[in-house]
Amino acid sequence: QEGGGGMLRSFSAARPGRPERKPSRDDDTTTPLPTDEKGSSGGSPSPDFFDPDKFPGPFSKTKIVATIGPASSSMEMIEKLWLKGVDVFRINLSHGTHDQHREVVGNIRSLEEKYRCCTAILLDLQGPKLRIGSFVDGPVMLEKGQMFTLDTNTEQQGDSRRAILPHPEIFAALHKGTSLLLDDGKIRLRVVDCGPDFAQCEVVVGGRLSERKGVNVPDVALPISALTDKDKKDALFGVEVGVDWIALSFVQRAEDIEELKNIVGHHTVKVMAKIEKPQAVKDFARVCDAVNGVMVARGDLGVELSAHEVPVVQKQIVSQMRKAGKPVVVATQMLESMITNPIPTRAEANDVANAIYDGADAVMLSAESAAGDFPEEAVDMMESIIREVEASEPYRERMEHSSLPLLETGPLIEHAMIPAARNLARDLHASAIVCLTKKGRIAQRLSQERSTRPIIALSHSRKTARHLLLSWGVYPIDVYNACDRMDHADQIVKYEDISFDRVISIASSLALKKDLAKEGDMLVVTGWQPRGVPGANILRIVKL
Secondary structure, three states: OOOOOOEOOOOOOOOOOOOOOOOOOOHHHOOOOOOOOOOOOOOOOOHHHOOOOOOOOOOOOOEEEEEEOOOOOOHHHHHHHHHHOOOEEEEEOOOOOHHHHHHHHHHHHHHHHHHOOOOEEEEEOOOOOOEOOOEOOOOEEEOOOOEEEEEOOOOOOEEOOEEEOOOHHHHHHOOOOOEEEEOOOOEEEEEEEEEOOEEEEEEEEOEEEOOOOEEEOOOOOOOOOOOOHHHHHHHHHHHHHOOOEEEEOOOOOHHHHHHHHHHHOOOOOEEEEEEOOHHHHHOHHHHHHHOOEEEEEHHHHHHHOOHHHHHHHHHHHHHHHHHHOOOEEEEOOOOHHHHOOOOOEHHHHHHHHHHHHHOOOEEEEOHHHHOOOOHHHHHHHHHHHHHHHHOOHHHHHHHHOOOOOOOOOOOHHHHHHHHHHHHHHHHOOOOEEEEEOOOOHHHHHHHHHOOOOOEEEEEOOHHHHHHHOOOOOEEEEEOOOOOEEOOOOOOEEOHHHOOHHHHHHHHHHHHHHOOOOOOOOEEEEEEOOOOOOOOOOEEEEEEO
8 A cells, every 4th residue: 555644564574484582391390580588589590590491582683662551561461572572661650550560560570580581671750740720611722823821820720811830930931932832732832921920822833722731841941850759759669679770751951860860879770861852952961971871752852842853863862872882762653553553654664663773772662562452563563673674784784884983981901892802703703792791881882882793791690681681782691699599509609609611601502592603603702700710801702
């Protein structure tokens, strides 16, 4: 079918034999994870428990973030989506209760026990919601050119000439000529006069306006914290249940990120900024320095910026985050039509593909997986597009020739070693790069280089492995723990006692089992060595 409304009919069928993650043959007899004194399975399994047959694969380099909601919150559906290719599960705190989200977290983490792997959870804070009040006679029609007043008087409902706006902080930032957007930008007002509790506006773009619609002020920085009282409680809840990432909405400046970091303290949760305000775009260099990752939230960003500006901003942010070596997620309306249809439009497929070509670490499903009729098909389609793009020659050439210049800050030896590992893997036609990493920094640097070879990252920390699930091209394994209990013996295994040969054995087993390599192939090994072995950095070549 031709035309703008046509649906993509054959994309998922282009690779009919596309493999997906497969459950292990002996899933029903899985040995439970080692537990700590409190009965928690948060610790890492010892290397003796590593089973490459249970490790998910095969792998695509660009990661998938899927939002959990009514259509996907059951244990059965979470497992199905994970087997289809989801790397990170997003929990939207705009909906649901803490008890409901706690159950979802438990369902996601149960995959780790069943498949001897890592899962990652992104908690998305709601942020401030700026909305008008109610109307006495229901929705009103605003005509272009008419005057319309916004004020803080909550004792009188709105009508066709005025509406309640119970946010004095907005009025404090207004001035003559400021634009106000209502109902996701469908209605546009221009301020002609204003005071501390009112704004008299001219209707620039009219239309039907109903109660409780959102208000956006794109022209000015609002004196509002990005964190509401609810957000603060939700962030502490996220720390309590052990999520891996917390995404902050309504970010306008780097100080918003620092406020969230002060709340979560020194916990191992990573902080992500949602870029949805023009002020964050203007202050992006400082925001980038303050965060661990970024989400390009194109829905709200597309309200406050002109539609034609969003694609350019998206590409700029992806590029800057790549240079910073931090993960970036492209989100919102990627496969929007799959909320109600089993296949996307061609434009949507191209949108996902373009984000992958740009080098995004991850692409995200929102309502498609949270509330849509086809959550499995949406994940399957996203994975199919990723695989198709990553198998294409233009993509491989772009990644192969996108090595970054040697960084001028930080450990010089390490910064020289990372591109050397990338180039060695390319020149020797190595099947994979094996990275030994404590806190994930070296693995992220390898991801930043965008090698066409898969990066197998081994860490003593389950938290580190979980965080790395969002990094492009990285397949993390948590094989170490500083004090790890083995449930078949009364002994403590310390990571300094694990031999280098044992580490390589684990990586080799995974590469062979998942068809990343075959006998006789080479692996390039880099990173840190287990304690007791001289030297903090290594670069070796191993033949399988």
